[in-house]
Amino acid sequence: MKLEDIKKVGVVGGGTMGFGIAINFALWGYPAIMSDVSNEILEQSKKRTKAAITLFVEEGLITRQQADDTIRRITTTTDLAKVAANSDFITEAIVERSEDKRELLNKLDELCPPHTIFASNPSFLVLSDFGSDVKRQDKIVLTHYFAPPHIVPGVEVAKGPGTSDEIFNITYDLMKKIRKVPIRVLKELPGYLIDRIQSAMGRDASRLWAEGVATAEDIELRIKSTFGFRMPHEGPMMHYDLAGIWKWPLDVRTRQRASGKGPEISAEAAEKIKQRMIQGKPWFVDPEKFDEAIEKRDREYLRRLKELYWSKEK
Numbered sequence: 001m002k003l004e005d006i007k008k009v010g011v012v013g014g015g016t017m018g019f020g021i022a023i024n025f026a027l028w029g030y031p032a033i034m035s036d037v038s039n040e041i042l043e044q045s046k047k048r049t050k051a052a053i054t055l056f057v058e059e060g061l062i063t064r065q066q067a068d069d070t071i072r073r074i075t076t077t078t079d080l081a082k083v084a085a086n087s088d089f090i091t092e093a094i095v096e097r098s099e100d101k102r103e104l105l106n107k108l109d110e111l112c113p114p115h116t117i118f119a120s121n122p123s124f125l126v127l128s129d130f131g132s133d134v135k136r137q138d139k140i141v142l143t144h145y146f147a148p149p150h151i152v153p154g155v156e157v158a159k160g161p162g163t164s165d166e167i168f169n170i171t172y173d174l175m176k177k178i179r180k181v182p183i184r185v186l187k188e189l190p191g192y193l194i195d196r197i198q199s200a201m202g203r204d205a206s207r208l209w210a211e212g213v214a215t216a217e218d219i220e221l222r223i224k225s226t227f228g229f230r231m232p233h234e235g236p237m238m239h240y241d242l243a244g245i246w247k248w249p250l251d252v253r254t255r256q257r258a259s260g261k262g263p264e265i266s267a268e269a270a271e272k273i274k275q276r277m278i279q280g281k282p283w284f285v286d287p288e289k290f291d292e293a294i295e296k297r298d299r300e301y302l303r304r305l306k307e308l309y310w311s312k313e314k
């Protein structure tokens, strides 16, 4: 199978995630059939779709014509057989219950032609939790979008125990084709990659608030005005390159001591980090272009500083 063989898509579940996932595909030319359990819910999904697409036009991302074409490409049904008959790639975005997802995938397995790929969009569940009865083990994959899924670019693409490299790569390329930013998750683990990092921050922020270390408002402001401010330009890995690779093992140790109940970093992983630190730079940035990288970073930060904080009254 090739990427070009995917000509039409299906989305099962037209809730918070489903309608936005359908928009992503329809926006870039794919006819998308969306299903849910009732016509009332689908009417609501259609309203939300129109409102979401209108914002794209109002904010200048697409023309009115593109918006109309996108809306026209999305059809709805309560009949799963119609989704099966009209999709080469189906994303499920139904409730986060393994038994519901299992039942749905098994039904789709019976209804769909053999080539159809199934993508699942859970939050924490992994394919092993609900996909093990599906016969086409090579053709189920996980695509984890972030709300609102028609706006946030990153999508984690993760394998299940049987997902073939071919299907994993096609899914990765498909995400690129619909202008998302796919992120490969190389091992099956609950919470995948980003939710684990986000939860780590959420857990510590909650703990600091509950222990009275800072008010909720101050925690929020601190995160947004410090590393949140830097984040669109540099994530934690590039940060170690630009701000000092020596901080890396130190951060790991401090975190081990401070978080207490957090997931432990194994001695093996801590040693790997230490050894990588000893090798020194470069980690992300070409050492020949280090000053250039710093200037680029600072210009971007200054633009953001001006936009978000500079002219605000203190």
Ligand SMILES: NC(=O)c1ccc[n+]([C@@H]2O[C@H](COP(=O)([O-])OP(=O)(O)OC[C@H]3O[C@@H](n4cnc5c(N)ncnc54)[C@H](O)[C@@H]3O)[C@@H](O)[C@H]2O)c1
Pocket: 012, 013, 014, 015, 016, 017, 018, 035, 036, 037, 041, 092, 093, 094, 095, 096, 097, 100, 104, 121, 122, 123, 124, 144, 145, 146, 147
């Ligand atoms: N909301 C988020 O921020 C977010 C982010 C990432 C992943 N997810 C995951 O995406 C999935 C959907 O979440 P959501 O927030 O859109 O939930 P939601 O409750 O808004 O929507 C789920 C929709 O699925 C429908 N549904 C349930 N069973 C169905 C079935 N058998 N066939 C067809 N439709 C069915 C429901 O009627 C509902 O409209 C969940 O697995 C969730 O964990 C959610």
